[in-house]
């Protein structure tokens with residue numbers, strides 16, 4: 571449904587020109603999007619995830635037609651919206667002719683209109699040939715309002731809605747034109763945590779029910795994991811990893827991704843032996859064995875990423891029965907409601923563990939940490 575190929579968008583750097591030195595050099599151009607390619611299948615929710623400034627919004631705005639890329643191609647449903655293919659005339663379909671649905675962080679509903687009119691407006695301003703009759707508009711608006719659970723508020727003035735209802739209205743307005751592609755830029759970030767969580771599921775339900783292909787921008791990894799069929803993790807204008815949520819969480823391909831998605835312990839070491847998929851890694855505090863499909867030669871410097879939930883903490887030893895048992899001392903613990911974290915000092919390392927809240931061990935206690943080889947991830951050194 572959506573194909574992005576080799577998209578590049580740069581901006582002028584800041585001109586450090588002072589009044590007394592007008593010839594001061596301009597800073598290098600900022601490559602907000604630097605050779606980004608990805609495809610989104612029909613009916614999928616695809617998320618661009620990354621820290622502030624990594625190029626998510628610029629990618630989305632380029633798809634929307636609100637930024638003019640330097641080069642690349644953008645295709646929606648087989649229709650080329652932007653292209654700078656060599657030897658061909660550049661093509662750039664204006665934003666208002668792309669027919670895409672957009673929802674932004676600031677929901678920008680029209681305050682002087684009712685809920686119904688807000689949703690009807692995009693249909694009423696369609697070009698004469700494409701315009702629907704009054705009855706058809708009314709039916710379509712009410713259908714979308716029902717999906718968004720706003721039908722009973724159709725006559726209410728838009729400003730007299732709660733934040734969550736206003737955001738649902740913004741979504742209804744984007745959906746009513748039945749766009750081939752829906753673009754969402756941090757649509758939930760203005761809402762409080764509880765509302766954000768409930769709207770997240772609502773959004774997923776609507777997206778799945780309507781089968782609408784969507785591109786979602788967020789810096790919130792929990793939101794990305796909960797909502798997406800696929801995630802592209804971005805850094806400095808590049809996509810560093812692209813995959814399904816579980817793949818990205820369980821098999822981050824570099825330290826940046828492992829750090830950005832969830833919490834991880836990192837153990838530096840080097841490969842001392844390899845037998846099939848089973849690696850042995852030496853660290854300053856002991857050996858670790860783990861399973862990895864990576865193909866790394868002996869002596870390679872690596873990082874072993876250990877998710878807190880992959881570490882079992884216990885006051886009794888099973889030395890000799892299971893691999894990867896390390897002895898340490900509990901430094902702190904934190905009760906998180908549905909789980910309990912211990913931070914355990916082992917030599918030079920401090921490892922965070924996460925487990926059932928019924929296991930709570932006093933700081934200062936000597937404990938044994940056990941790490942399941944199948945749950946550890948070998949991450950190449952960046």
Ligand SMILES: Nc1ncnc2c1ncn2[C@@H]1O[C@H](COP(=O)(O)OP(=O)(O)OP(=O)(O)O)[C@@H](O)[C@H]1O
Pocket residue numbers: 581582600601602603620621622623624625626627628629789
């Ligand atoms: N109009 C502009 N002029 C100059 N630089 C810009 C412009 N828009 C974006 N940039 C720069 O491009 C880079 C990517 O910005 P972008 O807004 O796409 O990032 P983002 O990942 O969406 O960040 P955020 O989550 O903070 O919105 C940043 O370094 C930003 O400063």
